[in-house]
Amino acid sequence: MRMSSYQALYGRLPPTLIPYTHGKSKVASLDEMLVQRDAMQMKEHLVVSRNRMVVNANRKRQxxxxxxxxxxxxxxxxxxxxxxxxxxxxxxxxxPFKGDEISVVATLPDQDEHGSPLEQRLAICDIRSVLRKGQASRQVLVQWVGSSPENAIVGVTGGVQGDVPSF
Known part of the structure; x- marks a missing residue:
């Protein structure tokens, strides 16, 4: 158990010190000494507080x-x-990445949900996984036949594992 030197000597906690307001004493040397005492106490409290914060922050670091x-x-x-x-x-x-590399590319449908033919896809330019409203989804950048790579369109799938993008 930790204890102050005062507590070890007298067997009880030291009396609490009342914070001093600068200028209350008419004796200048006493006023200066009490201001220095309060400043020293503040420095000690800041050191203890800083050490506590460092220990708490380092607990989560690895x-x-x-x-x-x-x-x-x-x-x-x-x-x-x-x-x-x-x-x-x-x-x-x-x-760290855990698992195998994802090498499966989703195939795109030839028709929309109404059975109408879709434009022909020329290439899948890029694929990335993103979080949308807390759910993992995949974005696919598709270049269509007759358009330039700068005009590629991003399609979003519902999940990350091989879902078909909905356009």
């Missing part, structure tokens, strides 16, 4: 090491950097 390119002490450059966001990320937002 040492991690990822394979992609290491940029700094806590940041990594991910590849491929083909998306429109910055390729460097802080280690706190990264999670």
């Amino acid at each position: 040492e991690v090491d990822f394979a992609p390119e290491w940029v700094g002490k806590v940041s990594y450059r991910l590849s491929p950097a083909t998306n429109r966001i910055h390729p460097v990320f802080h280690v706190s937002v990264l999670r």
Whole structure:
């Protein structure tokens, strides 16, 4: 059990000190001494509080090491950097990938829900998984026959595992 030197010497807790308001004493040296006492107490409380916050913050931290390119002490450059966001990320937002690589590409239907023929797809330019309203879904960037790659359209699927995009 931790105890102050006063408690060890006298066997009881020290009396509580009443905070001093600057200028209450008519004796200048006493006024200065009481102001310094309060400042010293505040510094001690700040040190204790800071140490408590450091311990609590370090409880949630863990040492991690990822394979992609290491940029700094806590940041990594991910590849491929083909998306429109910055390729460097802080280690706190990264999670190790578990499982096999997803190599299955969803096939697109030739007709819409009413049986009408759809435009012919030329190529699937890109696929990515996103969260929409808390649910995982896949976005597919499709280039249609007769249009340029800049005019490719994003279709959204309902889930991540091989669903057909709805356009």
